[in-house]
Amino acid sequence: xxxxxxxxxxxxxxxxxxxxxxxxxxxxxxxxxxxxxxxxxxxxxxxxxxxxxxxxxxxxxxxxxxxxxxxxxxxxxxxxxxxxxxxxxxxxxxxxxxxxxxxxxxxxxxxxxxxxxxxxxxxxxxxxxxxxxxxxxxxxxxxxxxxxxxxxxxxxxxxxxxxxxxxxxxxxxxxxxxxxxxxxxxxxxxxxxxxxxxxxxxxxxxxxxxxxxxxxxxxxxxxxxxxxxxxxxxxxxxxxxxxxxxxxxxxxxxxxxxxxxxxxxxxxxxxxxxxxxxxxxxxxxxxxxxxxxxxxx
Amino acid sequence: xxxxxxxxxxxxxxxxxxxxxxxxxxxxxxxxxxxxxxxxxxxxxxxxxxxxxxxxxxxxxxxxxxxxxxxxxxxxxxxxxxxxxxxxxxxxxxxxxxxxxxxxxxxxxxxxxxxxxxxxxxxxxxxxxxxxxxxxxxxxxxxxxxxxxxxxxxxxxxxxxxxxxxxxxxxxxxxxxxxxxxxxxxxxxxxxxxxxxxxxxxxxxxxxxxxxxxxxxxxxxxxxxxxxxxxxxxxxxxxxxxxxxxxxxxxxxx
Numbered sequence: 257x258x259x260x261x262x263x264x265x266x267x268x269x270x271x272x273x274x275x276x277x278x279x280x281x282x283x284x285x286x287x288x289x290x291x292x293x294x295x296x297x298x299x300x301x302x303x304x305x306x307x308x309x310x311x312x313x314x315x316x317x318x319x320x321x322x323x324x325x326x327x328x329x330x331x332x333x334x335x336x337x338x339x340x341x342x343x344x345x346x347x348x349x350x351x352x353x354x355x356x357x358x359x360x361x362x363x364x365x366x367x368x369x370x371x372x373x374x375x376x377x378x379x380x381x382x383x384x385x386x387x388x389x390x391x392x393x394x395x396x397x398x399x400x401x402x403x404x405x406x407x408x409x410x411x412x413x414x415x416x417x418x419x420x421x422x423x424x425x426x427x428x429x430x431x432x433x434x435x436x437x438x439x440x441x442x443x444x445x446x447x448x449x450x451x452x453x454x455x456x457x458x459x460x461x462x463x464x465x466x467x468x469x470x471x472x473x474x475x476x477x478x479x480x481x482x483x484x485x486x487x488x489x490x491x492x493x494x495x496x497x498x499x500x501x502x503x504x505x506x507x508x509x510x511x512x513x514x515x516x517x518x519x520x521x522x523x524x525x526x527x528x529x530x531x532x533x534x535x536x537x538x539x540x541x542x543x544x545x546x547x548x549x550x551x552x553x
Numbered sequence: 554x555x556x557x558x559x560x561x562x563x564x565x566x567x568x569x570x571x572x573x574x575x576x577x578x579x580x581x582x583x584x585x586x587x588x589x590x591x592x593x594x595x596x597x598x599x600x601x602x603x604x605x606x607x608x609x610x611x612x613x614x615x616x617x618x619x620x621x622x623x624x625x626x627x628x629x630x631x632x633x634x635x636x637x638x639x640x641x642x643x644x645x646x647x648x649x650x651x652x653x654x655x656x657x658x659x660x661x662x663x664x665x666x667x668x669x670x671x672x673x674x675x676x677x678x679x680x681x682x683x684x685x686x687x688x689x690x691x692x693x694x695x696x697x698x699x700x701x702x703x704x705x706x707x708x709x710x711x712x713x714x715x716x717x718x719x720x721x722x723x724x725x726x727x728x729x730x731x732x733x734x735x736x737x738x739x740x741x742x743x744x745x746x747x748x749x750x751x752x753x754x755x756x757x758x759x760x761x762x763x764x765x766x767x768x769x770x771x772x773x774x775x776x777x778x779x780x781x782x783x784x785x786x787x788x789x790x791x792x793x794x795x796x797x798x799x800x801x802x803x804x805x806x807x
Contacts, residue, residue, distance in 0.1 A: 365630030
């Protein structure tokens with residue numbers, strides 16, 4: 257980064273309080289789903305401003321998952337406007353720049369890096385309490401670049417999403433390796449697709465068997481936090497396809513409970529020792545859980 | 554998973570020489586899935602030797618070049634492209650009936666490069682793997698778009714994770730619901746072949762983790778039947794009328 261570029265990024269990101277990167281080794285493990293739900297979960301507190309940045313240039317799923325397909329990015333004097341889901345939840349993705357959602361973005365690394373830099377420099381997020389960055393799978397251009405560009409601001413850390421089987425965990429260890437190499441703190445690991453309960457007979461199947469002890473064992477071995485295990489629920493896929501928040505659509509689901517616990521523990525352990533504003537988030541999350549349970553009695 | 558099983562399936566005919574090239578530099582799963590973890594690549598006068606699973610099934614992957622399977626390969630595009638070129642130029646595959654190339658997800662450096670480098674030979678086409686939900690199909694349409702742009706023929710689409718039958722009560726659940734009609738509808742709309750639908754089976758994950766062929770481990774599974782039908786239809790419809798020597802199949806995983 258040139259000095260002038262670094263200064264520009266620093267200026268733009270000055271008003272961002274907390275940044276979380278969501279990573280995965282493999283594709284298809286539920287990383288974007290998690291990013292979207294984390295954004296929804298944090299934005300449920302209307303006093304918080306949440307920004308969701310999708311830097312998966314080849315496969316931008318965030319617009320669809322947030323119900324924002326077909327939206328366009330508007331430019332103003334102060335930069336690009338994010339697309340707002342709620343007043344306090346803004347989103348940016350290459351998906352909004354395509355003529356059609358089926359258009360392939362077939363770019364090599366340098367061009368992708370250029371767009372990521374532009375997202376950080378030119379998007380007018382305003383004051384942001386939480387910036388969540390959804391990444392593509394792997395450890396390549398996008399990941400190196402986002403860490404480099406965000407060195408202008410403070411990154412709280414990375415959440416790594418996986419499924420229970422060893423083939424997936426093998427790539428998580430590489431992600432952990434990556435984080436340590438670039439000195440990116442690891443908030444923890446989320447294990448998705450952790451079991452399926454048959455809706456008819458309630459028998460639980462391990463569809464992606466944790467042959468080597470799953471994320472739990474790996475986290476113990478590598479001294480990394482296991483943030484939670486989320487079971488499979490067909491409603492998750494449906495909600496994503498329809499651009500709705502699964503947490504709102506299926507408040508009773510065990511998967512919702514898992515997600516909420518994860519979101520809560522993230523804000524408690526990694527963001528809550530800040531000013532009283534963030535401790536309010538913790539109270540909110542607890543309160544919301546109680547409220548949801550009350551409403552559905 | 555599909556690339557590995559396709560390789561096993563084609564190599565079951567011992568008269569055929571099969572090569573499996575893993576160009577997923579960041580997340581090379583092929584060594585583990587083929588039971589070749591810890592193997593090393595040897596160099597000789599004629600180039601790098603592939604690692605052999607069977608006499609007629611050789612494998613190459615960046616995984617064989619790492620000191621430890623947990624080592625992250627954190628390379629930008631140009632360096633990845635360099636290794637892919639080396640794999641194609643320096644590996645002594647010998648005579649090959651089928652070259653299967655397993656790629657990382659997406660449409661970026663690796664995909665552009667492999668198509669460019671393989672333009673020196675004939676590519677039969679690409680198989681695109683997906684799951685049934687719209688979020689996945691959205692990216693398949695981009696892959697189809699990519700193939701058309703770079704004039705790569707599309708052999709067809711495989712829909713994985715297509716339903717799960719409870720082992721206890723036999724009730725079928727659509728865990729990844731095909732809210733927009735699944736791969737079947739998409740293939741009709743885009744005039745692309747649906748090669749098959751493979752249901753979820755916990756044995757698939759177990760076999761992959763243990764480096765064993767799922768087709769051999771669970772011959773009775775409906776998933777095995779699906780995979781075998783797909784492999785059979787690929788060789789019948791897409792490779793049988795070419796020269797037997799060098800047929801390349803490009804497998805793009807979404």
